[in-house]
Amino acid sequence: MSATPTIAFDPARCDGCGDCMRACASAKSTHGNTAQSRIRIVHDDEAGHWGVAQCRQCGDPRCASVCPAAALAKGDDGVVAWDAGRCVNCLICTAGCTFGGIAFSADEGHVVKCDQCAGAPQCVAACTRGALRYVTAAKLYNRWGELEDLFVPGLGGCQGCNTELIMRHTLRRVGPNTVLATPPGCIPGMGSVGYNGMLGCKVPVFHPLLTNTASMLTGIRRQHKRKGRNVTALALAGDGGAGDVGFQSLSGAAERGEQILFVCVDNEGYMNTGAQRSGSTTYGAWTATTPIGDSARGKAQDAKNLPLLMMWHGCEYVATASTAFMEDFYAKLEAALDASERGFAYLHLYSPCTSGWRFPSASNIEVARTAVETNFAVLWEYRREQGLTLSRDIDDPLPVTDYLKLLGKFRHLDPAQIAHIEQHVAEQAQVLRELAGMRSREGKRIVCHPSDSMAVDLDQ
Ligand code: SF4
Numbered sequence: 001m002s003a004t005p006t007i008a009f010d011p012a013r014c015d016g017c018g019d020c021m022r023a024c025a026s027a028k029s030t031h032g033n034t035a036q037s038r039i040r041i042v043h044d045d046e047a048g049h050w051g052v053a054q055c056r057q058c059g060d061p062r063c064a065s066v067c068p069a070a071a072l073a074k075g076d077d078g079v080v081a082w083d084a085g086r087c088v089n090c091l092i093c094t095a096g097c098t099f100g101g102i103a104f105s106a107d108e109g110h111v112v113k114c115d116q117c118a119g120a121p122q123c124v125a126a127c128t129r130g131a132l133r134y135v136t137a138a139k140l141y142n143r144w145g146e147l148e149d150l151f152v153p154g155l156g157g158c159q160g161c162n163t164e165l166i167m168r169h170t171l172r173r174v175g176p177n178t179v180l181a182t183p184p185g186c187i188p189g190m191g192s193v194g195y196n197g198m199l200g201c202k203v204p205v206f207h208p209l210l211t212n213t214a215s216m217l218t219g220i221r222r223q224h225k226r227k228g229r230n231v232t233a234l235a236l237a238g239d240g241g242a243g244d245v246g247f248q249s250l251s252g253a254a255e256r257g258e259q260i261l262f263v264c265v266d267n268e269g270y271m272n273t274g275a276q277r278s279g280s281t282t283y284g285a286w287t288a289t290t291p292i293g294d295s296a297r298g299k300a301q302d303a304k305n306l307p308l309l310m311m312w313h314g315c316e317y318v319a320t321a322s323t324a325f326m327e328d329f330y331a332k333l334e335a336a337l338d339a340s341e342r343g344f345a346y347l348h349l350y351s352p353c354t355s356g357w358r359f360p361s362a363s364n365i366e367v368a369r370t371a372v373e374t375n376f377a378v379l380w381e382y383r384r385e386q387g388l389t390l391s392r393d394i395d396d397p398l399p400v401t402d403y404l405k406l407l408g409k410f411r412h413l414d415p416a417q418i419a420h421i422e423q424h425v426a427e428q429a430q431v432l433r434e435l436a437g438m439r440s441r442e443g444k445r446i447v448c449h450p451s452d453s454m455a456v457d458l459d460q
């Protein structure tokens with residue numbers, strides 16, 4: 001599969017100025033009229049932000065498949081090209097494309113669509129706010145696509161659940177030289193340990209208790225080392241198996257610096273047993289054990305910040321990640337894998353739950369992305385030698401309500417509860433901002449180093 005360049009749009013950065021449309025119209029239309037632009041910036045009144053109507057240069061383009069004259073085709077350069085010589089002006093393609101990517105131009109007398117300006121899109125060059133970026137869509141695939149998928153096909157997850165995505169990508173990157181531990185939760189429930197004596201994945205798997213994943217992995221890793229084998233000891237655990245009853249063994253292994261890669265898949269509850277609340281469940285959320293009624297309005301406590309707790313253990317590596325930002329996720333997996341050769345590595349993945357959080361199964365990635373863009377889930381990483389760094393800018397987030405309104409579990413929230421969540425999100429972001437910028441009086445960068453009882457100055 002070859003890399004496919006595409007134009008990515010970030011609604012959080014778009015202010016609707018229309019510079020991209022003017023640039024496109026002057027480059028591509030006969031009259032320079034923005035009505036002829038091949039990119040259209042439109043306001044989404046319901047979502048409250050600007051959106052884009054533009055050709056996505058689809059891998060399997062609907063416009064091409066509905067065209068009776070074969071006037072549209074995907075080229076080797078990734079661009080879906082229109083052939084004036086074949087087009088019969090039937091306009092069927094304009095109905096075939098659901099993205100508004102191809103439209104009839106009265107001035108030109110035929111359909112027009114984006115051709116990416118031969119690799120130098122004028123709309124992208126004109127966008128000073130960075131809302132448009134020219135990216136290579138298959139970069140990730142080209143880099144990692146040859147690695148083996150170590151889970152069998154047909155895992156039995158809920159429709160739209162992104163846990164399978166996490167399981168497949170994590171194991172694909174970590175590789176076959178791995179022993180996997182999956183305590184009770186959605187991951188074994190989905191079939192990683194298999195059914196009827198069959199194994200659900202292609203590496204050795206064991207199924208510890210909810211409480212002892214990290215201590216069992218400790219023993220397994222040490223025994224392999226004793227035998228002269230350098231295997232990756234990997235945990236894929238839910239937030240209950242990591243942060244609630246599993247925390248004592250997790251904390252102990254982290255404090256001892258065991259050479260383990262521990263991935264927490266945080267879906268904010270005990271979702272495979274009926275959506276009960278956990279320590280990670282957000283304040284105000286409906287769960288089976290924090291119901292809505294005359295005297296109860298969802299969970300009464302704030303969620304604990306498990307990745308920050310892990311950072312204060314002084315682990316070799318701690319990071320947060322999201323399936324909506326896969327390149328960031330892969331980079332952090334790589335760093336965590338490397339760090340687990342020296343000590344304890346912890347990766348915290350935000351994992352929206354379609355059934356327990358009550359949102360449509362097609363929206364999982366949108367929910368994950370909005371969580372990050374509203375600062376509800378901040379992406380950061382901690383390395384022993386560098387301290388905490390933010391993975392993306394958190395200074396201009398979308399309103400927290402953009403995230404809350406996506407989820408049925410928050411539908412009942414009253415204004416006071418929303419204000420409480422907004423304040424909590426702002427406070428957490430501020431804590432991370434300050435940790436990321438921590439400086440001594442001399443202006444030098446400070447990190448918490450586990451081998452010292454005091455903060456150390458990095459620049460000394
Ligand atoms: S015009 Fe529409 S269907 Fe055709 S490639 Fe572009 S986005 Fe896809």
Ligand code: SF4
Pocket residue numbers: 066067068069070071072082086087088089090091092093094111
């Ligand atoms: S208008 Fe042209 S490109 Fe579009 S479907 Fe008809 S023949 Fe194909």
